[in-house]
Amino acid sequence: MSKKDDLEELEQHQRKSQDAAAGSGRWLISYADFITLLLAFFIVMFSISQINKEKVEGFERSVNMAFGGKPPVVRVAPPQANEPFHHLPSPIPLVAVPPAIRSAILRQTQIMARMRSELRKALAPLIQAHEIHVIATPTGTRIRINADVLFKNGSARLQPKALAIVDAIGKILSRFHYPIAVDGYANRVPIHTARYPSNWYLSVARSLSVLNRFLLDGIRPDLLRATGYGPTHPAVPYSPKLINKALIENRRVTIFVQANTAVIMKTIDALVQRKIAFIRHNTRR
Template sequence: MSRRSKRRGKREPGDHRDRWMITYADLITLLLIFFVIMYAMSNLDSGKYDVVTQSLQNTFNQSNSLLDQGEGLGGTAGQAITKNPPSQIQGEDPGEGEGSPSGSETGTPDDEDQPLTEREEQFRSQEQELQNLFNVITQYIEDNKLENQIFVADKPQGISITLSDRFLFDQGKAALKSDAAPTLSKLASLFRDLSTVVSIEGHTDNVPVGANATYKDNWELSGERALSVLRFFLDKEKLDPDGFQYAGYADTRPTGDNTTAAGRQKNRRVEITVLRQLQP
């Protein structure tokens, strides 16, 4: 038994000597597969290649080329689509150019000849209405020597009419002065036929109301002043309430310097703005 086991022990190392051949055989197999693939790829089917080439050529020739007079795969000129027309139409007299009646290159009518859309018509009508309003109010201020009490300006949001608090109210009060009635009636006559909204805003300086004041603070005072003007238009002049809006902003939107008397006087105001409701 001992001899047999020794013989088996000597033969076991011999079983591992040929295992490298397995790896070698795998490597040879992979190399063979690699060369078969390479050989297969080297034999190009000319018929299929022609079909693919023709298909790509047709695709490029029929698409819109970004290059002027670009070429397709086959070397033929592709179609060129440009936004601007050629500088000279074939058959046109070279002497004709800009400024001549028949020198239009696009063949399309001018923008002035294009009919306006409904919105453009409304916008032009609104702008004309606001311009007329601006001119009438400006003339009224000049005729009545109110340049220091009423200011009118054409702003992006609309025609702004600023009235000084001295013209409308007593100090710390929100009841309208009787002297303000003719001017407010004039404005009402201009607002009566407007097709837009009129915004009325009350503003104050930053000085707090007195301890014995009727109103709690500047917020309440500014809101009541704007409301007094609105009530005049609605109750006295019988204007349509759907065409108005009002708000009080206290001292949050100053136009002057609150550290000076002149600046504070400028901030105490009521702004009436005829709003632009259409944009170009």
């Protein structure tokens, strides 16, 4: 082997040694990055677990002044023993509902509860027979009526006995002036007649029959709307065990009475305007 070959072999060996040394130290870079990120994570966790008492108290004072010097509306929730990380102070300030808004919500809740009570009293026999259901919802009241109580099969004409039922509901609702949605539903048994080419036509016609009766009961037209859903949105699934029940109960009319959120929104708007006026007054100083 010549001297030149020896030099080339030596250079190759040195390069391999350098590459091996460099490769053996690459894990240190990844490890250092991981430790740095882990340290940053714990610093952030520690910082958000601390409450700046002065900032919370300052926010509390400003909100109190904005709402007319009422009792404090900002509080820091104490940790509960059964909550995760209960040994750490809570960093989240909880803002209570201002009294004016709370009063408006309570008033609407009481009115809606009184309306449901009157409906249940007037419809007690049918409710006990599970033909009509009066249901409280987060946004109002839903009255669900089995179609057999109101209509003959394949018809949208209210039966004579149904007129008294719809009138009893309509006269109660007419005193409360809430928005009312009348929704008609059909089961999946197909219908093909000159008057009702499909269940869609039938469900719309049934909702309109109830709506028109409500107009005669004195409910304002601007508070009413009617919708037909055909065979969609079944109340009972069409499973083999429930098929008979589904065919009966999915033929229905629902009357949804929406709570008067306008009163609550007006109260909120008044408080917001008061807050804006307070800020403008203080910025002019």
